[in-house]
Amino acid sequence: MDQQKDIWNKIYDGVLNKMPTYDLWLDKYEKELMKSKDIPIIDLGCGSGNDTLYLIERGYEVISCDFSEEALEKLSHYTNNLNIKCFDFKDGLPFENNSTQVIISDLSLHYFTWNETQSILREINRVLMKEGLFLCRVNSTNDENYGAGEGLSIEENYYNIEGKLKRFFNEKQLRELFKEWKIEYINENEINRYKKVKIAWEIAVKKLNK
Template sequence: MSIKKAYNDWAEGYDINSNKTIDLDKKASMETLRNFNFSKVIELGCGTGKNTAFLLEKADEIIALDFSENMLAKAKEKIKDERVVFKKRDITTSWNIKNDFADLVTCSLILEHIKDLNLVFKQVSETLKNDGIFFVSELHPFKQYSGSKARYETEEGTQELETHVHHISEYIAVAEKNGLKLMELKEWFDEDNKSEIPRLIGLVFQN
């Protein structure tokens, strides 16, 4: 199943079904981004707008991108705020956003679906202002090594999505290649149980 079709199918139950990874991502995103000031935001892979609402607590303008029309439809149903513009985009192609636009670019749980990270990080660097922040929240590669990947439940059973493993060193290297400096790296654990494999990794880069 293509990634786009999978997310279109997942959209109906995305906000309803229990999912530890999605729930922890929201916590990680909120706790990390509350430490930064931002006005103009690019949200990559906004999905159903689960993180868009808290970004609006600080942002004056958000451009929220996703390639799934069904996910975007759900987001538009929930969030009716003139400060947000939802756009259908495949983020591995041109975003059509002017350079030096954003104080913050943020993405959650999408980079595992992208083989070539350079295509994304290059546009992040171009669209961020000087000293702007790029926040990445992703399934921890340790989880991927153990066989975890994005999945959702349907009446026909569990559907697993096509994914790519990106090592921590790869994130840092591709960021440096595009002029982004690592500011923060944090591992996020289920119920803060640090005796288990961390579920998520959070990375903050500065342009």
């Protein structure tokens, strides 16, 4: 089994074996989300299902995706009629071109090399419809409570922390990463749903149609 998948399966089998709880970070995008009322929203790296639950409770259809079978199995305990897909982002996204209006990646895009991250974003761009919206949150280089600057350095701001690969972003890197997108929102925010305050970047970008 892939080492990283094994790590995450163990996490979801233990520490996160509880009811998903969500914050309200998606509230500000209500008008954009409403455009996808009749089109499934892809929750990419759904984990324990925080955003999946948020969306389902508000009447959206969701495709919940993760590479941890344990995460998806746990999520199935808390909601019915789930549409789930288990795959590794690095292998591409198993969706048709221009097939969805909104993709969300909440704290799941910061586990890859720079080249892998760029490749995943190209896949996200491929799957999104014209002017489609990509919403994500990623680790900040100021996220000291959750490992920023710790571990064995692999690339700039990308570390092996006790076997777990983890990336942290600054604004310059994010603007470079999304230079071929229309940036609607980018800001460093606090997340307070954990035991300690987490510092993360929140980004909303739209697909450019050249």
